[in-house]
Structure formats: C-alpha cells, structure tokens
Amino acid sequence: MKKNLAILVSDDFFSEYSFSKLSEGYNLFPFSFYELKRFNTFIVKDASIPLFFDFLKKNNIELIFFAGKVKANLVFENLHPTAKNFIFQIGKLKPEEIMKKIADFLESFGVKILPQTEVFKNEIAEEKVYALPLTDEEMEDVKYGFAVLNDILKYGIGQSLIVKRGMIAGVEGIEGTDELIKRIGLYCKEFVLVKGCREEKDIRFDLPTIGIETVKNMKNAGGRVIAVKEGKTIILEKEKVIEECLKNKIKLIGIK
Numbered sequence: 624m625k626k627n628l629a630i631l632v633s634d635d636f637f638s639e640y641s642f643s644k645l646s647e648g649y650n651l652f653p654f655s656f657y658e659l660k661r662f663n664t665f666i667v668k669d670a671s672i673p674l675f676f677d678f679l680k681k682n683n684i685e686l687i688f689f690a691g692k693v694k695a696n697l698v699f700e701n702l703h704p705t706a707k708n709f710i711f712q713i714g715k716l717k718p719e720e721i722m723k724k725i726a727d728f729l730e731s732f733g734v735k736i737l738p739q740t741e742v743f744k745n746e747i748a749e750e751k752v753y754a755l756p757l758t759d760e761e762m763e764d765v766k767y768g769f770a771v772l773n774d775i776l777k778y779g780i781g782q783s784l785i786v787k788r789g790m791i792a793g794v795e796g797i798e799g800t801d802e803l804i805k806r807i808g809l810y811c812k813e814f815v816l817v818k819g820c821r822e823e824k825d826i827r828f829d830l831p832t833i834g835i836e837t838v839k840n841m842k843n844a845g846g847r848v849i850a851v852k853e854g855k856t857i858i859l860e861k862e863k864v865i866e867e868c869l870k871n872k873i874k875l876i877g878i879k
Contacts, residue, residue: 625650627684628737632662633691637832640859641690644742652682655691671703679734687729688737689722689828720779726827736827739857743830748856753875754868757848761815761874764789765850768817769878776821782831783818785846787811800833801840808844816841819852819878834859835867842871853877 628649632638639661645651654675655664667675678684702710709728710721726736740747757765764786771791772784781795785807792814793807800818807814818831833851841849849868851858856877858864868875 626686627652627682629654629679629682629684629687631655631687631689631691631693632659632664633693634659634661635692636834636836637692637859638662638690640834641688641742645688649686652678652684654678656693669701669703670706672705672709674703676732685733686735686737688742689726689739692829693722722828738827739830740855743857746857746859746861748851748853748858748877750853750877750879753858753861753877754865755872755874757874757876760788761848764815765817765848765876765878768815768850769819769852772817772819773821776819782820783816785814785816787814801836804837804840804844804846808846812845813847814845815848815850816846817850817878818856820855824855830855830857832857832859833864835863838864838867838871838873838875841873846873848874848876850876850878853879 626649628645629652630642630645632642632653632655642651642653642662653662653664654667655662656667656670658666665678667678709724730736767789768784768786768791775784775794776782781803783795783800783803784791785793785803792811793803795803798806800816804816818833820831824830831851833849833856837849865875867873
C-alpha cells in the first residue's frame with residue numbers, strides 16, 4: 624500500500640518533475656505557502672505551524688518531501704505568531720539554516736523528511752564530461768570558479784557563480800541561477816557557469832539543480848560551459864539536457 628506523502632511545491636519545473644516522479648510510489652498531498660498556478664495545493668496561510676500540523680494529522684502523513692522553493696522574502700511578511708517565534712529562535716535569516724531547523728523540528732515530531740538524493744539517485748551528477756571537451760582555459764576557469772565558490776558557500780550567498788577568463792563576473796544571490804545567467808549575459812559572452820554546494824550540505828532539501836531551462840538560458844545569454852559538483856547536484860532529464868547542450872554547443876561537465 625502506498626504511503627501518504629506531503630510535498631512542498633512551487634510554480635516551477637522541478638516541482639512538476641518531482642510530483643510526477645513521486646506519484647508512482649506515494650499518495651501525494653501537495654502544499655504551499657501561496658496560491659499557485661501549476662498546482663491545487665493546501666495553503667499553509669501565514670506559515671501557521673498549528674495549521675500545518677492539522678494538515679498532516681488529518682491526512683495521516685508522516686513523510687515530507689521538499690520540492691518547491693520558499694521565497695526568501697517570506698520571513699519578512701505577515702507570518703503567523705507561531706512562525707515568527709520559530710524564526711526568532713533561529714536568529715540568523717540564512718535560508719539553509721531555516722530549512723534545516725524546520726526539517727529537524729518536523730523529525731522531532733516523528734515526521735520523516737525524504738532526502739532529495741534518495742528520490743533523484745539516477746539524476747545525481749557524476750565526475751565526467753557529459754557534453755563536449757573543455758579547453759585548457761575553460762578548465763582553468765572551472766577550477767578557479769569552484770575554488771571561489773567553495774570559499775563563499777559557507778556564507779550562504781548562493782550556489783552558483785560565473786567566471787570569464789579568470790574574472791568572477793557574477794555571484795548568485797536571491798534571484799537564483801537563471802536570473803544570474805541572464806544578468807551576466809548583458810555584459811559578456813562565452814562565460815563559464817559553476818554550480819555546487821558545501822560538502823556538509825543537508826541532502827534532505829535544496830540540492831543544486833540544472834535542467835533544460837539552464838541550458839536554454841546559457842544559449843540565449845551567450846554562455847559556453849556548465850560545470851556542476853558531482854555527488855550533490857541534480858541534472859533533471861539528463862539525456863535531454865545532454866542533447867540540448869550538444870545541439871547548442873554548450874559544454875557540460877561534472878567535477879569532483
């Protein structure tokens with residue numbers, strides 16, 4: 624018999640992909656903090672903790688998967704007093720820290736978090752060249768990019784940055800990777816995108832992810848190379864992504 628699974632979703636392809644993949648093995652109960660266009664969800668109004676636990680109890684749910692993205696500005700909005708108190712106890716408004724505390728809080732009440740690495744075993748990046756070999760100069764930019772990224776990840780700034788011939792052209796902020804690519808495309812072409820996460824990254828949620836849209840955005844912006852961290856980066860629709868890269872002469876590599 625299928626288990627009941629609550630899934631946090633948002634208006635993005637990753638949520639749709641996750642929902643479709645998980646529907647084969649679970650009875651899904653989607654929820655969000657806002658009304659969505661792509662899903663009919665249970666809305667946890669004002670991030671009310673009692674309302675959310677009522678939702679779990681009513682549907683006999685003991686398992687949760689985090690697919691959707693939570694808008695960073697949610698913490699500045701009119702939250703329910705229980706949510707405000709929870710965030711106040713955390714202190715720093717680092718998104719990953721907030722999500723980790725939420726996950727730990729839920730698990731303390733017997734609600735298990737389904738890790739993204741368990742769901743996307745076949746989509747996790749490996750150490751290999753997926754599409755087209757890199758030049759020595761491009762590989763130097765990849766190595767330098769990851770050296771800088773590994774240093775700034777501890778500050779929770781972002782999971783991506785862009786390099787152009789040894790220059791850090793842009794660092795991902797609150798806008799996300801796709802908007803970073805579009806922004807840097809206004810200033811330079813044939814750049815290198817590196818994407819990854821800290822070694823101690825919590826594998827239960829928010830792993831770095833690329834997909835068809837990443838490749839299309841790189842093409843439109845004039846980017847040349849996508850380099851991802853092996854073991855903890857998800858490549859959605861891997862074969863389609865490789866095909867799209869080859870078609871548009873975008874190089875794709877997984878780095879240890």
